[in-house]
Amino acid sequence: MKTRIEKDSMGSLEVPENALYGAQTQRAINNFPVSGETMPRPFIEALLLIKDAAAQANQELGCIPAAIANAISDSCQLLSSDPLLMDNFPVDIFQTGSATSSNMNANEVIATLASRALGMKLTLMIT
Numbered sequence: 001m002k003t004r005i006e007k008d009s010m011g012s013l014e015v016p017e018n019a020l021y022g023a024q025t026q027r028a029i030n031n032f033p034v035s036g037e038t039m040p041r042p043f044i045e046a047l048l049l050i051k052d053a054a055a056q057a058n059q060e061l062g063c064i065p066a067a068i069a070n071a072i073s074d075s076c077q078l079l080s081s082d083p084l085l086m087d088n089f090p091v092d093i094f095q096t097g098s099a100t101s102s103n104m105n106a107n108e109v110i111a112t113l114a115s116r117a118l119g120m121k122l123t124l125m126i127t
Helices: 021-031 041-060 068-082 082-087 100-118
Strands: 001-010 011-016
Touching: 001 021, 001 041, 011 068, 021 041, 021 100, 041 068, 041 082, 041 100, 068 100
Parallel strands: none
Antiparallel strands: 001 011
16 A cells, blocks of 8 residues: 655654545554444534534634635535545544544544645644
8 A cells, every 4th residue: 555654743654645634543543443443424424514614603703714614614515425535534433532533534634625625735723
């Protein structure tokens, strides 16, 4: 499998070349291979709805530009509508108690798609 190098505050690691996720997701995959079962699609879709709503609310409050909010929303809608993209949510269903790994996985995937749509690199400030 071909890989790329991703960096975060904890260092560098290899991530599958075509994955939409980054270092935080790869760390969760590496550190918590408990069951081999991923988060259920309805959970991921609900999380994407929350991320979409948060982007729109932050735009309405003047916290982020409309172009970024729209790119985030479009990315969330694309992810929800394309079952093939669910492969980008590989985090094990059993993880640390707060679901931080699932949240960061979604942030990385959304930021990647939104960044591509905008032709820029978005930082992971999505909450």
